[in-house]
Amino acid sequence: xxxxxxxxxxxxxQARELVMELQTQLNPSSVSGNVLVTNILSIFxxxxxxxxQIKLENESTTPNxxxxxxxxxxxxxxxxxxxxxxxxxxxxxxxxxxxxQVRACEQGGFEGPLDDGYGWRKYGQKKIFGATYPxxxxxxxYQSSQNCLAMKQVQRSDxxxxxxxxxxxxxxxxxxTPELLSGQYSPNKQGHIHGHSRIxxxxxxxxxxxxxxxxxxxxxxxxxxxxxxxxxxYPSFSIYSTISLxxxxxxxxxxxxxxxxxxxxxxxxxxxxPSPAYISTPxxxxxxxxxxxxxxxxxxxxxxxxxxxxxxxxxxxLSPVATSSNNDHPIHGSPxxxxxxxxxxxxx
DNA sequence: GGGATTTGACCTGT
DNA sequence: ACAGGTCAAATCCC
Numbered sequence: 021x022x023x024x025x026x027x028x029x030x031x032x033x034q035a036r037e038l039v040m041e042l043q044t045q046l047n048p049s050s051v052s053g054n055v056l057v058t059n060i061l062s063i064f065x066x067x068x069x070x071x072x073q074i075k076l077e078n079e080s081t082t083p084n085x086x087x088x089x090x091x092x093x094x095x096x097x098x099x100x101x102x103x104x105x106x107x108x109x110x111x112x113x114x115x116x117x118x119x120x121q122v123r124a125c126e127q128g129g130f131e132g133p134l135d136d137g138y139g140w141r142k143y144g145q146k147k148i149f150g151a152t153y154p155x156x157x158x159x160x161x162y163q164s165s166q167n168c169l170a171m172k173q174v175q176r177s178d179x180x181x182x183x184x185x186x187x188x189x190x191x192x193x194x195x196x197t198p199e200l201l202s203g204q205y206s207p208n209k210q211g212h213i214h215g216h217s218r219i220x221x222x223x224x225x226x227x228x229x230x231x232x233x234x235x236x237x238x239x240x241x242x243x244x245x246x247x248x249x250x251x252x253x254y255p256s257f258s259i260y261s262t263i264s265l266x267x268x269x270x271x272x273x274x275x276x277x278x279x280x281x282x283x284x285x286x287x288x289x290x291x292x293x294p295s296p297a298y299i300s301t302p303x304x305x306x307x308x309x310x311x312x313x314x315x316x317x318x319x320x321x322x323x324x325x326x327x328x329x330x331x332x333x334x335x336x337x338l339s340p341v342a343t344s345s346n347n348d349h350p351i352h353g354s355p356x357x358x359x360x361x362x363x364x365x366x367x368x
Numbered sequence: 369g370g371g372a373t374t375t376g377a378c379c380t381g382t
Numbered sequence: 383a384c385a386g387g388t389c390a391a392a393t394c395c396c
Binding site: 143 | 372373374375
């Protein structure tokens with residue numbers, strides 16, 4: 021098997037390039053077409069991650085990775101968190117952690133702040149051994165004022181530089197609710213966070229995102245950037261996260277069986293949403309749902325049976341209804357099922 | 369002025 | 383010993 025990994029990796033990379041080429045020839049107005057292509061690319065990304073992990077496991081003397089991988093998200097069971105780069109994450113007992121893949125699209129403009137509407141404060145950035153790009157560490161802005169212990173780590177994918185791996189650690193205990201889903205997280209709306217206007221906050225977030233992106237894009241950039249910050253002309257891009265529409269097949273030990281990613285690609289779909297962490301979802305095992313999560317709490321879920329329905333859902337998400345400022349549930353009238361799912365909680 | 373980010377130093381787990 | 387994670391002073395930016 022391990023001898024075949026390089027060949028298989030090469031084949032997948034070739035296929036991915038072909039799909040990328042196909043994507044450039046797609047009609048931009050074809051939502052479902054773009055969704056499918058994006059989903060295929062995401063599957064390639066996942067496949068490459070798996071192959072890389074297999075390779076790392078074969079190379080290491082500790083082959084027992086206990087990382088579960090669900091769709092675009094990775095759940096840690098905290099036994100031996102083996103990352104893509106082969107590094108291990110410190111075990112955090114009793115704390116929910118999950119990873120999601122967030123796509124950065126260089127062609128687009130900024131669709132909004134990098135993060136999920138919560139306020140994050142960057143407290144560190146570290147070069148990770150064996151990884152091309154550094155990992156950035158964030159804490160909830162309200163850690164000190166509200167003792168919120170939520171954190172996240174952002175690292176650009178080595179295998180697909182347009183993808184970021186975002187690891188959320190812990191749930192928010194602060195009172196601040198993300199405003200994107202409630203329609204208040206609009207660049208045109210003002211609010212105040214800790215004495216700063218929302219606009220200022222978003223400008224900071226956008227700048228942070230931009231700089232973070234540049235750091236991840238080229239680890240050496242930050243040195244030059246520091247000297248020449250005002251003169252740098254950065255490319256614009258937007259961040260999209262993935263939504264898994266089909267749950268991963270889960271084996272008896274609770275971990276996804278990898279083969280099923282390949283055999284069920286016709287029904288396992290992902291769409292990219294302009295609202296990053298809100299709609300992205302670690303797929304809940306064992307249910308055929310389309311869910312959204314917000315820092316560990318599932319926001320919504322529904323079942324998708326057809327492309328038409330998917331289109332309708334996307335339209336709902338992108339419609340003005342979804343950005344109405346006074347809705348507790350901003351996607352009224354959409355085919356979403358607002359029954360909140362059981363906590364998928366992966367506390368260990 | 370004050371909050372956020374940067375980054376080298378330090379801490380901690382393996 | 384080493385690598386990941388965190389701290390905190392310096393710096394940035396509004």
